[in-house]
Amino acid sequence: MSALHVGDLVNRILPKQPTLEVISVADFIKTELPPREHILSPWLPVQGLTMIYAPRGIGKTHIALGIANAVANGSSFLTWHAPKPRGVLYLDGEMPATLMQERLRLLMGEDSAKPKAPFQLLTPDLQKGLMPDLATYAGQEMLEPYLKGIDLIIVDNISTLCRNSKENEADSWIPVQTWALKMRAAGKSILFIHHAGKGGNQRGTSKREDILDTVIALKRPDDYSPKDGAVFQIQFEKARGFLGDDAEGFEAKMVMDGNRQEWHTSTLPGSAYEEVVTLAKKGLKQKEIAEKMSLDKSGVSRYISRAHQEGRIQ
Template sequence: MSERDTGASWLDERANTAAKLRPVPSEGPPTPPASAYEETAASMALKSISLGDFLGLNIPPRTMLLAPWLPTSGLAMVYAPRGIGKTWFAMYAGYAVAAGGSFLGWEAPSPAPVLYLDGEMPAIALQERFASIIQSTEHEAAPEALQLLTPDLQPRGMPDLSTVEGQTALEPFTDPAKLIVVDNIATLCRTGKENEGESWLMVQEWALRMRAQGKTVLFVHHAGKGGQQRGTSRREDVLDTVIALRYPKGEDDDAQGAKFELHFEKNRGFYGDDAKGREIELVSSPSGGTTWSWLPLQESTYQRVVDLLNEGLSPTEAARELDIHKSTATRYRKRAERDGLLAKKGGGE
């Protein structure tokens, strides 16, 4: 056999081997014809608008459901570690909107219908909390103003907001609402992996549809081990407001209950004093009512520095304890001396 014949035979053998090893196409669904994509595009009915026409549109101005951080046609999120009081926070905010009342100094200009989606609380605990809220607030909501969906009252459980089926099931309840509280993301948005941005897209599209319909959505979420909101940061992209609740610095996490620092991490449309942090505490009374107290975070830190100085700590030690700058602790010591609040001087620095 000639060298040419030998080479051809070798090439034929390699070609036959490659053909055998080539993956067989899977017997999955056939690729949709181009006409199917065209029909989908047509059903979306996209339309552009010139800048001149856009500027001439009579778009109603945004008003507030709870001023200054919860606007109409808005998207917001509050997140916190377990047990810090984020559900109390969301329930009080929702009830203030339903009643046209106030919460922590934030005002609801007029009552608005609220849908509260609860994903995990026992019905009896939810009932007790709302009874306490009604007992403790000045403005009472109309009986139908706040609607609840909670797992213990559902024969087949709560819908999954990250699926089309779950979103469709909720439509009769979301239609009349102006504020929708989703408490919480982990239990009500169950499909996909929490730390993957693509898993959030279905929920984000639903939230944007709600906003386009003039509704506001307040998501409640857990904080991760590092203190930031758990999972993908993509959740924050379309939000107007992001609120973080954290345990006060220098105090035992397990001892606080509903006592926390509030930080506005994203504040679209409000600034200055409105966006400053606060220290907040929820106190329960023997009669079953609840009372909120709060003060600006800067004042709270000042009081904590004074307490530590009176315990004998130096400004440097107080700064380390509270995770603040030494110059801040020193400045607060001088202020406390002027205010006559020091029982004894801290370490002589």
């Protein structure tokens, strides 16, 4: 048998790479593309890559589960709305099964109806081996059989589910980034949950944000006391594709109603809305408020209308 050239062997082993699709700008701008829809309006788009980060113990999993439940049912959570039910795969990297079950019961109710779309959970205590490591090809392949019918993948959290990625090394994030882009190309969205460092900023390399549409930070109010329970401020640090009122932060507080949890939201002190209300109460006209705050008149008008509806001004 004649010896094969090394190049021939490589070509036989490696899959053939697909050809690249290059299009002229003139043709591209004339191409009819479907409008970008939202999984959770206004910040989580279809084929969107997003992240929420916060210090330990602030409520990351509470908010992630609330988002998952809203998406699976086509319902609302906090100030956000899911236009229709979509499949969710929740990857839990560290929560004990009993605690996860308890939180889901508080969120959904023990007698609640089955979610309208698939709401699947992968959690450590139910596994015979280790959870998949999404920083490795093998870990990514482990998920493939469970992605059918899934529109949103929630990775809770980066530290436990991307173990082979060193937080402070930008290059070690590349395998996860490549996987995320692959999921986006397949029509799926991803919500990464991440820890903040001691200074309050997200831990590790900032390279993670390069491909993300939205980055949300959860922070404690300045006057927070442990007796207040789960209460935090939601601040948008990156908002691709939305702005104005949609990108304005707010405060969220979890309260218990019997055996179910509810969430109350309020505007942040010092927000543009609060300042408009204050100036309106002082008797300033909308035009004067717009000039004083360097705001668009239509934006001031929306704030005034909202304040009227809430009964804050007459």
